[in-house]
Amino acid sequence: MAKSLLFIPDISGFTHFVQNTEVEHSQHVISELLEVLINANTQDLKLAEVEGDALFFYKENEIPSQEKLLAQVETMFTAFYSHLKLLEKNRVCPCNACATAPNLQLKIVVHCGELQFITVQEKRKPFGQVVIEAHRLLKNSIVSDNYALLSGEVSKTIGLPVNYKSKLYHFRESKDTYDTKEIIYLFSEINKNKLKLTPFAIPEVVDFQCSPSIVLKREFQIPAAQLLEYITNYSYRHYWAKGVDKFEYNPGEVTRLGTEHVCVIDGKRLNFTTVTKKASLDEIVYGERTTDVPLHALYQFFIIKPLPDNECLLTVEIYPKAKSIVHKLMLFLLIKKAIKKSMNASLDNLKAFVRNDAMA
Secondary structure (H helix, E strand, O other): OOOEEEEEEEEEOHHHHHHOOOHHHHHHHHHHHHHHHHHOOOOOOEEEEEOOOEEEEEEOOOOOOHHHHHHHHHHHHHHHHHHHHHHHHOEOOOOHHHHHHHHOEEEEEEEEEOOEEEEEOOEEEEEOHHHHHHHHOOOOOOOOOOEEEEEHHHHHHHOOOOOOEOOOOEOEEEEEEEOOEEEEEEEEEOOHHHOOOOOOOOOOEEOOOOOOOEEEEEEEOOOHHHHHHHHHOHHHHHHHOOOOOEEEOOOOOOOEOOOEEEEEEOOEEEEEEEEEEOOOOOOEEEEEEEOOOOOOEEEEEEEEEEEOOOEEEEEEEEEEEOOOHHHHHHHHHHHHHHHHHHHHHHHHHHHHHHHHHHHO
């Protein structure tokens, strides 16, 4: 039988991250990272299983060349750390999950051998000794959580020298014993500073040269971080946003700068993008911008300031932007009252929702 490839990217620090952070946001972060790794598959690897913090890929009866395999490893590391940089730079949420996500690391284990298969619930899955060995290689003696490991069988098959060096890789030989069987492997720690990270859009930081047209305030008897979650997690929006028929958004994504969602009002789709503006050190700011209005644009900012006794003050600032002075005179007079009325109703709904949720 021809040899098959086994390829396992594993997120390092997963257990500590999940156990010591907010559950919902930690799930979103890990889900996003796994999706990023899946999308970074350039060698037509088949996904056999999602194993919590790891992905189990295989390529049946084929081993890519040394050049292609090392490029695949580099592509996954690049995609992983590019996304962590995006999470770090465009973060809105101050929770522990979002704040510590950039501390996660990646290790990739590559093995090969003759592969058998079993069928479970009509799904064909890799099976056998080579699968067991690949997973055991994740439990190695490497003093790092950020590396690529190629088993001796893989390195021999692709002709990788024991001391192979490049700009990114510096392989060394090591070995570990599993169930009395010694497995030799090559490994290289990965310096993420040597990866060419994918650029991402710089978030919009708005600097207004005028006062907001509308300012509304409410006090809430919950911590500031909890109120931010109710506002930025779009799954809660239908409980309190006035006059919106439907929200369209990515439920597997933590809201961050640049995030987009759609509000459907009376059949009209309004596209919103998350933005921010400067604020005091003791304030949390979440902003949204839409251009799908009769005005040039409409900005609304939710500014949350913590208060004693786990309470907080919410200030909503709204900035309509007109295309011309004529638009400003005509439309501001017509829509300012309507916007204010709608937002007041939404904030009253939000207070009621918070109160009912606390009592549930």
